[in-house]
Amino acid sequence: MSVIESFPRVRALKLPRADGFVPWIVPLVILGVWQLACATGFVSSRVLPAPSDVALAGWKLTVSGELGRNIWVSFWRASIGFMIGGSIGFAFGLANGLSQLAGKLTDTTLQMVRNIPHLALIPLVILWFGIDETAKLFLVALGVFFPVYLNTLHGIRTVDPQLIEMGRIYGMTNGELFTRVIFPGALPSIFVGLRFALGIMWLTLIVAETIAASSGLGYMAMQAREFMLVDVVVLSILIYALLGKLADSASRALERLTLAWHPAFRKP
């Protein structure tokens, strides 16, 4: 991601003011072609409803309050699960990166657990927690844990040892060494973990909600499938895409804010 962004953009493409509009050209063209294909009957509305139909379904569900409620439920699950899994992963990453003893004690175990695809645990999780909120939170937290853990650990272990030596020479205490050298040095890698985790967070939630839930976007899509409401199914998928994009943009903004020193993130 960052490598491509760091290339200077081609001068000729840089029309004034149109810059922010350029990335939206392709989605809009696709939308237009899609609408046209449905309107001309080239694609049956039972296979793929027209964008206008999807928008209409969205409007209806918004008015009835169902859409807002389901989005909120999904968003709540995603963020709580993310916070739980992310903070545990971060804590383990810090502990194992900073302390050899902690690393020796837990790293091997964690690496073994990592090799189990967390979605394979769904049957077990349903047995344990039923289709309760806990089940979804558990799965999301588990999915988020590993990318955050691994990248935090990697980030801390790969901080330039010469900089650490420099910090010691200049009399930094352990606390200062952490806040001024180790943590900032590990931050780019932590962000990589964060963005991986966000992707896994949505994926886990979609799967968990379609299989075992009585509310949320995934549940809404499954309900719609039973009643053959293709437009609602497509709507849920689009909303998932939008939420994913939103989370990604938020993490990018945070990245740009905190990694301003990094040549790859400097504003052109």
Place this chain on the structure above:
Amino acid sequence: MQEALRFRVPEAELIDRPDYVKQARRLWQGSEVGARGLALTIRGLRKSFGDHEVLRGIDVCIPAGQFVAIVGKSGCGKSTLLRLIAGLESIDSGSVSFGSEARPEDARVMFQEPRLLPWARVLANVEVGLGRGRKSADARARAERALTEVGLAEKRGQWPAVLSGGQKQRVALARALVSHPRLLAFDEPLGALDALTRITMQRLLERVWRDQGFTAILVTHDVSEAIALADRVLLLEDGRIARDIHIDIKRPRKRGSADLAALEGSILGELLRGGDERST
């Protein structure tokens, strides 16, 4: 020519310092900072890594305020010696002692790499050099003064990534200078710079050394650099100090002058010949 070369046994006694050092010292003592050179005595210093004995008994006495250059073949233990002096490695046997009570801030090292924190602005990087004095009220002002000293005051708000190699080294120098060290050790600080920048940096080093009167220990590959800057050149060979050469050429030294060139030729000869003789 030969008068310029005075060989000494490693057990060197105190030599009298050139006048300008005394002058600089007097000036400096008059100022509020009061940084003076730190004398350094090394006795029977040995260091091995595994089976490999890198230093086999170094004996040297460096008087306060002297500028000493250490030259030698690659891998002969120059960096190791410097790291031992700076307390970055443990000593196997022997001793390194300073002439008087020394605080940690009194001895500073500068490496070949600038080792700036990429996520801290230039000024904040210089403040790192204050050590425990970082939290004092005048920390910022002192950092700014050090930055001005190396001629980079206008870069104070920049990220290190946008600086050139020479500028980064100057920031590293400011960081080393900001605590007014009494001993400054350089491990090939100019090794990665181009020839012109090198010369500018050498002048800068000489100037701050004369202004502040600290004891300077410069490890370098470059014999001409050693001769241009140092009062004394130590030739490290087989883990010992093989030659101790005092350079009595007046400062400011003219680069490319016949004196310097002749001296450089003879030291280079020593370096090359010395290795051959010893191995037979």
